[in-house]
Amino acid sequence: MKERVDAILRRNQGEYLESLLPPRDALLEEMEKFADENNHPIADPEVTQLMRTIVRMKRPRRILEVGTNIGYSVIVLGRESDSEAVIETIEIDHNTLTTAKRFVSEAQLPCRVVFHEGAALDVIPRLTGPFDFVFIDCVKTEYGDYLDALLPKVARDAVIVCDNLLWKGQVAAGTHDGPTDALRAFNKRISNDPRLLTIILPLGDGTGISVVV
Secondary structure: OOOOOOOOOOHHHHHHHHHHOOOOOHHHHHHHHHHHHHOOOOOOHHHHHHHHHHHHHHOOOEEEEEOOOOOHHHHHHHHOOOOOOEEEEEEOOHHHHHHHHHHHHHHOOOOEEEEEEOOHHHHHHHOOOOEEEEEEOOOHHHHHHHHHHHHHHEEEEEEEEEOOOOHHHHHHHOOOOHHHHHHHHHHHHHHHOOOEEEEEEOOOOOEEEEEEO
């Protein structure tokens, strides 16, 4: 979740693009308010709108989310899925996962959702692929490790979406700290990995879209 509308784009551009987003329903609005009041980072609405578009086009059957938080993205993805799809999602914090389960239950999604509690790098090796859509929005310093663990478990032509790749504008600004340096290295990696076809967009807090080739 970005801190400012102008962290990546100029303010007038960001405000204009936000004005074009469709309104969220009552449940998603409630979740956005809950996230803001309780300091839960969730994906920006423009990022979830992008994922809605991809899922509607691709119709994935096996979806994996690395970083459940309160279940906002699960609901967005699940509403674009049908009864044959399965979403698996990973969250390390028990209380946060309990909140996510409550919101997801309220959403009454058509697809099945499987919740995994634990650190993503412990859970991913236990999962059975192949996944055809992956959303990564978890510990920023671990993005490269997630990719290493996930590549053997994704199908050819799978789509991998990564959030926060411009990290509040700090990645391009040359800031040096743990998350920023890790994301800068990750961006270079996914942009040059011959197994991936990647574009990084100035959307939300920076969104990467990779297709497994």
